[in-house]
Amino acid sequence: MRLREETGTSADVLPASADFAQTGRFGEFVQKTCDAVYRSLSIILFFAIWQAASSLEFVPSAVIPPPSRVASAVVESLLEGQMAAMLWYSIINVALGFAISFIICIPAGLVIGAYYSRFEHVLLPFLRVCEKLNIFALFPVFMILFGIGRLEKIMVVLWVSQWPLLFVTIDGSRNLDRYMLKAARSMGARGWKMVRKIIIPMMTPYIFVGMKSSVQLSFFMIIASEMVGANRGLGWLYRSSNHAYNVPLMYGIILVITVLAIVINVIFTRAERHFLAWRPDTFGEAGRKRA
């Protein structure tokens, strides 16, 4: 961002662009809207085809209702207050579970990473096995242990979100740049100051990667677990609309979940841009990792 601002001196080079600037807000708005439309062209097209196919009965509209009916089902549910309440319930459970997992996993990962050779053969194989346990098979176990309800859902989130956080933190804490540590030590940094001023900033990129996959996985799994057994939440709402043959609402919830995932992604990207502004290629790097 910064770099672009400073190198973007094109206004001096191209006098023509000054005219553009004078067309002002409106011109900019049109430009931006066009951009947005262009970028979401495939999505718009998808919905248009769906709408046409379903309302012209190319596909049976009882099974695949047109998006207009899906949208009105969502709006209806929102107005009733049910959708919002269920959405909120799921979000709060994810937030609580994730927060607890964050508070546990970051320090634990730092310690395990710092004394890796000691934990390597004792603790890590066990953790790896735990991570590999099939979470769907574990849902009933959690229900028996904690009873269906908020506690159980939080525990599910805690369970699934801890692995990416933990392993990524261990990885980061093993890969600390020892020259930077040396430099910091030579300037008298020790103990808590070392952790706060050097180790945590050094780990931030890793923690971000872990957080992102953690939160995404958490939402994925909480909805799955709400579908298996719950009396509230977005997954439960999906399940009950299924039972009530409210097909439009089912599709509506799928869309809501998708939008939620997109929103989370945007929030993380923004946060990354803010906290990792110092990185030369925050986005290049993240892109490569995802690929």
Place this chain on the structure above:
Amino acid sequence: MSENKISIENACKYFYGKERRGAASKFVAIRNVSLDVREGELLSIVGPSGCGKSTLLDLLAGLEPLSDGAIYIDGGKVTGPDLRRGIVLQGYALFPWRTVRENVEFGLEIKDAEKKEMKETSQHFIKLVGLEDFADKYPHELSGGMRQRVALARALAYGPEILLMDEPFAAVDAQTRETLQEELLHIWEETRKTIIFITHSIDEAIFLSDRVAVMTSSPGSIKSILSVDIERPRNSDRATAEFSSLRREIWSLLQNDAARGDEIEQEYCGEKAV
């Protein structure tokens, strides 16, 4: 003894490798290094790659414990890092999440200096190394030579009496290098710090130093110490007769060590480390 700022007595450093097939390996990085450095002196160390120069600097900074021998600074034994010594590490080791200014302020921050003092000091040293216009940039936005200057300013900012520099000018082009050398001399003359300067460039060593210590190849020890009695300010064309003869002398010291080095078996007890 007492007029020596730094006094290294029979310093040895061994590295112990991981145990393999039962035998722990011991690698001698430097052996019986003895060296005295006077207050306000600029001493260079040259030696073949891997001979233990950086290791010696770590010992001086107190970043690594000695395996044997001792190092005294102002008569007091070195036991750990402290702010009387500033070190510029090989490769600079700037903190990429901190701007130039924040990097320079690091040592002061650790000392819990006041905000105002911190600001003034960092400003002073950023100016000293000529980076006023880049104070709010991040390291990745700087050129190699600029990063080098930041590392120097960072080490100077908390006011160490001794400056330890590990091949600080290695990664810049010849012209920038000469500029940086001149700047270093300027800073040295202004602050009168005791400087130990590691380099691979014989010319650089002669141009900068009061004395040049030549190390043997691994395991490193001091082979010879030469005084550079060329009057300052020194001619930057570096072509005088004195300059040439010193250059030849150091060259041959390094040269015949390299030839001999092939035949000397490295001193290992057990297996070779890594």
